[in-house]
Amino acid sequence: MSDSQEYRFQVNLSGMIDILSNHLYSSPRVFLRELLQNATDAITARMDLDPSHRGEVSVELASHGADATLLMQDNGIGLTEEDVHEFLAMIGHSSKRNGTELLGETSFIGRFGIGLLSCFMVSDEIVMLTQSASGGPSIEWRGKPDGTYTIRKLETSLTPGTKVYLRCKPETDFYFEAETVELDLLHYGALLPYPIRLSAGGREQRINPEVPDWIVRPDLAHGSPDEVLRFGEKMLGERFRDFIPLRTSTGRTGGIAYVLPHAVNLNANRSHKVYLKRMLISEQADNILPEWAFFVKCLIWTDELQPTASREHFYENEQLERVRGELGEAIRDALIRMSEQDQARLRRIVELHALSMKNLAVEDDAFYRMIHRWLPFESTYGHKTLGELIDEEQTLYYTATLDHYRQLRHVASAQSMLVVNGGYIYEAELLESLTRILPGIDVRRLLPEDVSLAFTDLNPEERSATLQAARTADLALQRFRCRILLKRFKPEELPALFTLPEEAATLRSIERASEESPQAFASILGSLGGSLQGEASSYSILYLNLNNPVVERLFTGRSTSRLNTLVEMLYANALMMGHYPMSRSELALMNKGILSLIDWSMESEKGE
Incomplete structure (x- = not known):
């Protein structure tokens, strides 16, 4: 066994951990996502070298409480000593060497160099054992939050891949509980194409299900509608009834847009789940779809968008704009097809x-x-x-x-x-x-x-026969600034129609406000109303329908001393039919008219 050597990170690591905990990541639980992402990138890189390779990830929990430990192991490409120095000590170093991607196109370690360092949020030491698939010695790497790390070469060779050991630090044991780890592994890795296995308490289980065909080819989703809807309920927490498959022209971004089963506020926060290379990046992605697509909730997977440093959003760039436009077009095209094939x-x-x-x-x-x-x-x-x-x-x-x-x-x-x-x-x-x-x-x-304009005027004989009664009725409503016009119109069941030209409506509103306002303000409103009262257009119009049998009898039959009261009742009825707010005097008029009708009815019974 060779002597271990001590090195120092090329960054203020204590300050970096504070940034990770309080500014970059939304929760310490993302350390598990970062470990999964590193494992996934490593497996993808190995499959680039050997397409027949079958990757897998295993997680093992031991002890509990303050002594809890977690081991995550992958059978990916592994790291050489040079890789370890380059990717774990150089924050922000490129993952390209000599123009070649070492750890995959979307590698978080390669792009930012802080994926593994996120584990310091829950552990005071990170121990990594790794063996490169390209050969060389197996390496042990130990990192500490004081900014130091050690590397030593192991005498025995490990199988290609990487193991990461963590021991919980005080007050973080919650993140090492079996139930929490199980939920988080499923949360972040449900769509990963490699099996994720968890061993805890003497029991081993596979966390993520087999990926259905329609995940790879969303156009197949309509062939398994019940399965797609159940999957949406499991992943998004709502019971859906409809969905729209999504896919861009490149085929590198796809998904399912689930139609929300309830009305939503246009300004409500979006809550789409987006997976980058099958790893959950965000469950609150608000810029992945056009704003008008507020009525869907989506599961989206992509391998062509660039994540931000926190891996919880995507950079707003031309690529995202193109993807957003094409996903919107997919929804738009689906709506157009529905209009042609399934309008219901x-x-x-x-x-x-x-x-x-x-x-x-x-x-x-x-x-x-x-x-x-x-x-x-x-x-x-x-x-x-x-x-x-x-x-x-x-x-x-x-x-x-x-x-x-x-x-x-x-x-x-x-x-x-x-x-x-x-x-x-x-x-x-x-x-x-x-x-x-x-x-x-x-x-x-x-x-x-x-x-x-569609009403029929009376002929000369009708105008002559109704002239006197019409004048009497018109005078009865003068105090309400309402004119009477006799017309014939449909439907005959409607005895009267009250109309209110714009200036008359303004005056009526002022008068009602004046009734309900304090005296000082009412006098101001009264002055405003006074300026309108001289205008002919400030009068409302009550059209009386001579096609209605009651109105016809009232104006063409024997004259009656009760004409004024009956016209006032027609006026009050028209106001109510038109849903017009009534002034105090109009309410008093209606009350008086009702009492008069009751009185006449009682007099009629006495005379029988």
């Missing part, structure tokens, strides 16, 4: 996430253009998708508020007008901007007064 499936997805999709469509014309045909809307033709409404090839009227839609839907429907309810959040904005993505389409905002 697409409708379920869109309806579930309609609100967030509309939110994004307002801000993103490209997304709106892609998804517009399947966005659901309420209309006088029923609940339909925007594409179905466009296919009607009619003028597409829309209301800006829910109240306007409620006021007009019965009349518009009876006139066969296609009116879309734009009163819900984002919908009026989408309808207003529809011409931007579909030039030439006829879309118009519908105001309450516009509906009257």
Whole structure:
């Protein structure tokens, strides 16, 4: 056995450990991921030399509590003494020597030189035994957090590969418990193509399952839908009902986009799981998909993206931008295929996430253009998708508020007008901007007064017969700044329609606010309202439907002293039918009218 020699790391290791613990890594448990990554890179490098080689990783736990130890062993390429100096003492040293990758394209040790050093977060000493597959002596390496390490050549030769021994340091025994190690090995290594075996408490088990074919070829996923959905539930913790396979043009990035089974906030944090060379890099990757793909939760595997130093995110570069674009295209193409082959499936997805999709469509014309045909809307033709409404090839009227839609839907429907309810959040904005993505389409905002254009005027005989009663009714509503107009329109079941031009709506709002405000503020509002009261456009209009039998009898039948009260009741009823907020005087009017109707009914019974 040769004499051991002592060397010093070319870095302030105590400062490095502080950086690893408090700034670079999200948790000390990532030491296990780094050990797995080192083993995986070593196995991959050996397979580059010998494609028939079958790699495996084994983990063994001994003792427990403060005396717990962990051994991780791989049968990879191993390290020579020169490799150990180069990769474990030179932080940030390149993994290339003479233009050749020594430990694989995405080797963490090769790129940053701190993978193994992360073990100092849970152990005060790292012992590594390694034997290079290229020959040479077996090496023992011992590293300490004071910045020193020793190397000695062993007299006996080990089998090619590497063993790493760790003993837990105070207050880190949790990370050496069998249950914790088992969960973490599965968490990080579930997709690794090599078996990971754990021995603890006299029991040995394989941690990661056999990798299914659709992991390598996502296009095969539709052949095993139940298996894919179960796998998604196991890995992502949710029960999914649908999924979309993902693959880039190079085939070097793929995955499964699981459609979320519940509506989500557009601004919610993304939680995609991304694997680099089958090793989990991030479970909170927020830049791997386009922003519009908020309705899916993904498992993604890649071997072409560059991880950051913490190995928990990817660098934002041209390569990531290309991959993100191609994954987005895969989802987009799947949606288009659904629209052609399985519209019911697409409708379920869109309806579930309609609100967030509309939110994004307002801000993103490209997304709106892609998804517009399947966005659901309420209309006088029923609940339909925007594409179905466009296919009607009619003028597409829309209301800006829910109240306007409620006021007009019965009349518009009876006139066969296609009116879309734009009163819900984002919908009026989408309808207003529809011409931007579909030039030439006829879309118009519908105001309450516009509906009257479809009303039928009375003929001269009817105007003459109803003139006196109409004047009396008009005077009855003057104090409410409301005009009476007699028309004929559909549906005949609707006796009256209350409409409110824009200036009248402003005045009405001011008057209601004045009623509910302190005296000083009410006087200011009163001044504002006074400036509008002289305008003819500040009057609301109550259209009375002469097609309605009650209205026809009231205005063409025998005159009655009760006309004013009955017209006031029609006015109050129209306000309620239109969902208009009522002022105190209007509420008092309705109350008075109801009491009058009750009184008349009782008088009628006495006379019988």
